[in-house]
Amino acid sequence: MGRASGPAALVSVCLLLTACGTEKGDTRPPSAPTGVTAQAGSATSVHVMWNSSTDDTEVTGYEVHRSGRKVKDVPGERHMVDIGGLKPSTAHTFTVRARDAAGNLSPYSAKVSVTTPAAAPDDHAPPTRPEGLRGRAEGSRAATLTWRRSADDQGVASYDILQGGTRIHRVPGGETTALVTGLRPGVRYTFTVVARDAADNASPASRAVRVTTASEPGGGPGTAPAGFRATGRAADDGYHIDLSWVPPKTGGRVTQYEIHLDGKLATTLNWAADTPRGRVSYSLYAGEKPGVTHTVRLRARLPDGTWGAFSARRTVTLGEE
Structure with a gap:
């Protein structure tokens, strides 16, 4: 239904994207991860979690180390990982450090230790349902x-x-x-x-x-696209509604949006790669009749898989100067 404006296109959608790249001369490392915990999940596995690090550009990944040796690389949007293949009844020590797009590595986090339980041979009976x-x-x-x-x-x-x-x-x-x-x-x-x-x-x-969860005190939900704008535009094939917005600050980049026209889903925008952090633009085809009034809003699929809050609702009358 929609037609996009801009140089990048996916799934018949073209968007005006802001180029995103690594800043030259970035030598400042991310902060060390905090809040690291390690919990034995079984006799041979441990679940490691931590809080996100901060960086002047972007944290692109984390390294998980066991007893001084790197055992896992984790993408920057994730803050947990399972470490398997461990010995039962053994103490294991873990640390985590962050990496940015320029390859700068943070200091190591504080060390955390956990002891895996003893193995239970020939145990094939699962626990009861919680x-x-x-x-x-x-x-x-x-x-x-x-x-x-x-x-x-x-x-x-x-x-x-x-x-x-x-x-x-x-x-x-x-x-x-x-x-x-x-x-x-x-x-x-x-x-x-x-x-x-x-x-x-x-x-x-x-x-x-x-x-x-409750809305952000004084500011409403923090998951809605910000700065949402909608204007009508005449073209050779009819009328379009030009939209633009700033992606919500989600801790990761958004790759999917839903656009709702007059209270119904009009189209879904998808990217195979990350969208930019800057303002995004999209042109929605709205038919050939002038004088028709439409309401439009959109929402983003967040990195955790849930849909965020809707943007503000905008009203556009086609053909209106």
């Missing part, structure tokens, strides 16, 4: 989840917290509550919990619970 999952928003950027303890013949080693089917957190088997942080204001999240034993047998997922 029951009674409940959730509540803790302001605009966190949620608390609680559930009843699962049972297992060898004991539960850990619980995985899943958001939209993707694991985002892990807590020890003795815990039945989790605080999930790093959420976005004004977004509805779906969580489930899975129990694991030392042999890495996984239980069925709990029932889903839905939690909506």
Whole structure:
């Protein structure tokens, strides 16, 4: 339905993109990752998490080290990873450091240690499903989840917290509550919990619970595209609505948008690669009749897979000077 303006095109969509590249002469490294935690998920695996680093340009990746040796490279938008192939009943020490687009490496994070549990030979029975999952928003950027303890013949080693089917957190088997942080204001999240034993047998997922975070105090949801503009334009084939906006600050780049015209989905914009951080433009074909009034708004799919808040609603009358 839409026709795009600009030099880059994907899926019949052309966009005015701001060139994005590595700044020459960037020698300043990112900050060291903070909040590093390590939780044994089984007798042979550990789940490592950390807070995002900051950089004057952009953090493009993280290195995870075990006992001084790099064991994983992680993309810049992710802040967790599973390390497998470990020895049971063994203490393991992990550190993390960040890397920017110029290849500058941050200082190492603080060291964290974790001991994997003993192996459970011939254990093929998974834990029971976690029951009674409940959730509540803790302001605009966190949620608390609680559930009843699962049972297992060898004991539960850990619980995985899943958001939209993707694991985002892990807590020890003795815990039945989790605080999930790093959420976005004004977004509805779906969580489930899975129990694991030392042999890495996984239980069925709990029932889903839905939690909506509060809007940002005084500023409304922080996930909506900003600076949204819409103007009508006449062309040889009829009328177009020229749109432009600034992507929401999501901690990563947005690759998908929905444009809604008169309350209905008009088109979806997709990129195979990251969109720019600067203003994005798109031209929506709106028909041949002048004098027709339309309302338009859009929203972005966030890096965590959820849809962000809608932009402001704009009204355009075709053919109106």
